[in-house]
Amino acid sequence: MFIAGLALGAFVAAVSAQTMTGQFDCEPAGGFTLCQNLWGKAAGVGSQSSTLVGFEGNTVSWFTNWTWANGPNNVKSYANVLSTAAQGVQLSAIKSAPTAWSWQYDAKSQGIRADVSYDIWFGKAASGQPASSASSYEIMIWLSGLGGIQPVGSQITTATPIAGHTWNLWKGPNANWQVLSFVSSTGDITDFNVDLKAFFDYLVSSQGVASTQFVQAIQTGTEAFTGSANLFIKNFTVSINQ
Template identity: 35%
Template sequence: MQLKKTIIGFTTLATAASVVLASPLMKRDEFCGQWDTEESGNFKIWNNLWGQDSGSGSQCTEVLKVEDNTISWKTSWSWSGGQYSVKSYANAEYLFDPVQLSGLSSIPFTWNWKYTGGGDPFVCNVSFDIWTASSESGDYEYEIMIWLAAIGGAGPLGDEVGKFSYGGIEWSLHEGSNGVQPVYSFIAGSKVENMDSDAFPFLSHLVEKGYLSNDQYLRSVQAGTEPFEGTDAVLETSTYKVQIK
């Protein structure tokens, strides 16, 4: 059974350039509050329990290591109830100045991750969440997701509108709405735990198909997980790095 995530809205997240640190930052204490964050190097790590009221449970996130433009981090969670609703989106947001899609050439990234635990049922995704707008400030206008894994029957918003083959993987493209912005979700045909690739061709595909304007500004690039249900689940990212070129 495919599950549909429901989103009430999303608070605009301001981004800013950050100085790359020359020496590594090692493991910090975990943080568990609804909107707790930690900035390290070029990243802002979010616990982000935005949908916690749709069920019950808890989640904590911690930064394990940051060195130059590479981060390792993990989040641990248990959620029950509201089986069709996303409870949170723990993620690593890359900090950069907004840039128009027409001025981009690539968004190279490496993401190595692994899930343990989860129990039964265990329903979640592992995904990029990318936001664009027609200006450098103000509200986001489009949400673009790239799902590296749909676990336990988790499904995206909307209906399938096409296929996209890239990086040796066939992705299904879904079009929907979170109630505020149009949402375009690319879903990998099978779980991808280690990926060294480029996110820009996904945006280019949307432009080519007329779903997205080349005049849009890239405003936020986040990488994390959306839990629906599970017990003692742990997502650990051993390596994550991304650039905006």
């Protein structure tokens, strides 16, 4: 598997050319799109930049630096990559959805409030923008949640085993969609290698999600609340097999 530190010299030009600072800046990154998405910046003060390190095949590496203050319970940003290939497939047609994500905080302040998470969108149609009128469900998978932050809604399960890990599941409404958030019950998972189909199957069998729903988008990144951090995504990959 491609690791960002390997063959770094090949990406020096890309790094200098593709550091983003604007609120909604995006850049193509092979089979992904890297976006700043500082959608909640008005709730605090601070700044954030995101940089593409490189990509190879269906794997991408990037990092984001941020400092945010005020509004401790408000998300300031969701710097993320969105897969441009793993989308548009009905849940009932998915045979597997392998993913691997290796990440680390190169630096972080004390008292940081942030999560590192998947943001997966389901809808009744094969296509649709995340967080839009086309969204039926927002499925989050928190590999890290620091500073006492909580997902939307309330906790409905404790230490539920899925895909070799245990999760506390939270559920609640947001706009016109339902949010279901799997939060690691054992702390940070910095090397994650699973089949997302295990989560999809659980949602269909135990949470009333219809198998006719489509995976409209798979994003991964970090929701920043307050503090400062340098988050390095060493490598990330995802695919959907029918």
